[in-house]
Amino acid sequence: MKRRNFLQNTSFAATAALIGRSSAAESDALETLAEHRIEQIEFKEVRFSWPRLVGKNSRLDVHGQHHRLTAAVVHTDKSATGWGSAWRPDDGLTDLIRGKRVSELIDPASGILNPQLHFLDFALHDLAGIILDQPVYQMLGAKGPKESLLYSGMIYFDELEPKDHPAGLDKVIENCAWDLDHGYRQLKVKIGRGGKWYPHDEGLKTDIEIVRRIHDTFKDRGVELLVDANDAYSVEDAIAFLEGIRGVPLFWFEEPFREDREKTKQLRDWMHGNGYENTLVADGEADPDPAFCLELAREHILDAILHDTQSYGFTAWRKLMPKLVGCGTAASPHAWGDRFKTNYTIHLAAGLGNCCTIEGVTCESEDVDFGDYPLEDGKVTVSDAPGFGMKLLV
Structure with a gap:
């Protein structure tokens, strides 16, 4: 299925049928x-x-x-x-x-x-x-599927630690394998090493090497990759990276650089002419300008909006999602940091639809029962317990 047709069951007809919830x-x-x-x-x-x-x-x-x-x-x-x-x-x-x-x-x-x-x-x-x-997702209208794609957002600059004896790229592969064993099938790989930790050319070369290596190592396990540069690239860097991994399919390219109309359009046009027409361009996570991001969505320059589930707000997302549906733009509220935000986002996806994938943050806690959100073969199922279905144990 083409990325551009991601709206799945949250089509306008399905949404319209649910808008008329009983007053x-x-x-x-x-x-x-x-x-x-x-x-x-x-x-x-x-x-x-x-x-x-x-x-x-x-x-x-x-x-x-x-x-x-x-x-x-x-x-x-x-x-x-x-x-x-x-x-x-x-x-x-x-x-x-x-x-x-x-x-x-x-x-x-x-x-x-x-x-x-x-x-x-x-x-x-x-x-x-x-x-x-x-459950909260029913309170939101239950417009989306109960199962959602869940990607591991666990960073993957692991070759640089510990500082006094760096582990090397084998550590990245080891941690990717752990996440796949845990149940993920999508991995978001951080890139942009030349922004701070490597000389520019060496950093770009290492970004390319590790993405190719992850793909080659795990392609038989059905892995799908997303990449995130955290605004460390230029347009030229982004294109050089994509040329370097040519043949490796990507679900999305996140935050190549700060939100910019002309730069994003330039990159997106290049991608559409060079085999990445099904890769989403995703942005709006770090210190976003929501109004500007919505403009880029309406102009079909951005394919996915990523405002944070907590700092942007759960209620704010309830208001924004219908606007994104209206312009055919995907959502994936940023959930990095903790599993609490992951679970909240799962309810947004099941409640409002239109979420192309969700950021998974694997957590353990003696203070919280995270509830019934099973992850199997890359998909997570929303909890049917009242509220968010999590219990505070302290």
């Missing part, structure tokens, strides 16, 4: 939420780890392995509890929320009702799903 059902949902008032909001630190040390990318040094994040936990006066990744807001904002009806804070049909509640976007969606006894 009576939405009214009933709001009435149910109105029966609950916010009684308490607390913040907890949650520990999680990646399965191995994650190294550099083209811009950042070693990402590490063991991390913490803040979770917002929201309790109602009827003993319902929802939670989600968050950050601590300015003092006083949580005081304004206490005593409010849940229906004053979130509408199941559209999301949070006040942009100031951005820090509670996930927690309130989780809470609403739990009160209504339905």
Whole structure:
């Protein structure tokens, strides 16, 4: 199937059929939420780890392995509890929320009702799903498939560590094999080594070498590659890289350089004339200008939009997705960092459709039960548990 036809079951006809969700059902949902008032909001630190040390990318040094994040936990006066990744807001904002009806804070049909509640976007969606006894993706309309492609986003500059005794390119192959054994079939390979860690020409040569080597090593296992330069390339670098890996199919080329109308069009035109017409050009992850990215989508210059699931916002994505569907542009909300964002994005995909693939971040945690999101042969299935289906154990 051609990449350009990725919209699969989220066609205009399918979407139109679901737009007319029963207003009576939405009214009933709001009435149910109105029966609950916010009684308490607390913040907890949650520990999680990646399965191995994650190294550099083209811009950042070693990402590490063991991390913490803040979770917002929201309790109602009827003993319902929802939670989600968050950050601590300015003092006083949580005081304004206490005593409010849940229906004053979130509408199941559209999301949070006040942009100031951005820090509670996930927690309130989780809470609403739990009160209504339905998974978040159903609250969003269940417009997409329950199964989605899931790629490993675990970086792959592993040849550079440890600093005093670099492991070499065999370590990259070893870690790719681990991810394939875990269940992934798509691997996103970071490139752009010449941006910071290598001399320019050597970095570009190594980018080409490692992508070819991964393809040649694992092509019999059905691996599909994505590449991400984290804005470290020029147009000339991007074309030289693609020429260097000619014959290696790519699902997408992410962030070759900062979003730029003329440069992106130049690269995309070259790709379409040189055997990469089915490779998506994806951008909009790092410090994006969402309005400009939407312009590029409407002009069919960008093929996939990648704003971050958390910093851009779950509710913001609910508003953006129909616009992307309208102009035939794919979505893959950026989820790097933790599995929490991966699971949130899986609900966006199953709820709204139009996600061409999802960023998988493999995590372990003693503080969280990540829920039922099985990964098999490269596809992940959304949880049917209420809310986001994850349990806080601390």
